[in-house]
Amino acid sequence: MKAIYLTGFMGAGKTTIGKRLSEALQVPVIDTDLYIEEKIGKKIADIFTEDGEQVFRKYEREYLRLLPNRDVVITTGGGIVIQEENRRWMMNNGHVIFLYCDIETIFDRVKTDPTRPLFDAVHKENTRRLYNQRMSFYNEAHxxxxxTSKSFDDIVNSILLWLRSEQGGNNNY
Ligand SMILES: Nc1ncnc2c1ncn2[C@@H]1O[C@H](COP(=O)(O)OP(=O)(O)OP(=O)(O)O)[C@@H](O)[C@H]1O
Ligand SMILES: O=C(O)C1=C[C@@H](O)[C@@H](O)[C@H](O)C1
Ligand SMILES: [Mg+2]
Structure with missing residues (x-):
């Protein structure tokens, strides 16, 4: 099976769905944010404050290419799609699945959280702007x-059905 890249805005459910999908498919799951934190030895929030967003984006771009591209579920950082070369890499190397969620529902799901430096739950217009700016990038998915109003089980089942159709109807993904 080609790698599955789950994309979407912060709070869209990438981590939660990625874990369940990896269990259903019996393949490992790798989260790009956690991978960067392990490799660099710093929390994302500290990379942003100490080194700046551009340095984080460089790590994101470089590490994406080092991850396996078969038999794996990769849950991506919410901003991975802003770099064109990342979008191209994922589209060429795996199944890109965009988990869309309405922004107001995302505000309900994600409260103020210091681990997400770009998620502003106080000045919501900043977060809405970021969300709108990225939508066309997310939409470049397979x-x-x-x-928005789906249960975890429904989401995982929809993805499994889609994967099966992509594989010509067999279950070997
Ligand atoms: N379909 C859903 N229904 C209800 N709650 C959900 C759904 N998807 C995600 N959530 C909740 O929203 C929160 C964020 O989910 P999760 O951490 O999986 O998102 P994420 O896309 O990985 O976010 P981030 O990009 O910030 O890492 C969690 O508390 C999760 O339980
Ligand atoms: O949406 C974003 O730009 C980000 C999302 C997170 O997953 C992290 O990758 C980081 O906080 C940046
Ligand atoms: Mg996550």
Whole structure:
């Protein structure tokens, strides 16, 4: 099976769905944010404050290429799609699945959280702007799934059905 890249805005459910999907498919899951934190030995929030967003984006771009591209679920950072070369890499190397979620639902899901430096739950207009700016990038996916009012089980089942159709109807993904 080609790698599955789960994309979407902060709070869209990438980590939660990625874990369940990896269990269903019996392949490992790798989270790009956690991978960077382990390799650099710093929390994302500290990379942003100490080194700046551009340095984080460089790590994101470089490490994406080092990850396996078969038999794996990769849950990506919410901003991975802003770099064109990342979008191209993922589209060429795996199944890109965009977990869409309405922004107001995202505000309900994600409260103020210091681990997400770009998520501003106080000045919501900043977060809405970021969300709108990125939408066309997220939409460049192989499969777009609206998760807004769906349960975790429904989301995972929809992805499995789509994967099966991509593989010509067999279950070997
Ligand atoms: N479909 C859903 N229904 C209800 N709650 C959800 C759904 N998807 C995600 N959530 C909740 O929203 C929160 C954020 O989910 P999660 O951490 O999986 O998102 P994420 O896309 O990985 O976010 P980030 O980009 O910030 O890492 C969690 O508390 C999760 O339980
Ligand atoms: O949406 C974003 O730009 C980000 C999302 C997180 O997953 C982290 O990758 C980081 O906080 C940046
Ligand atoms: Mg996550």
């Amino acid at each position: 499969f777009i799934l609206d998760t």
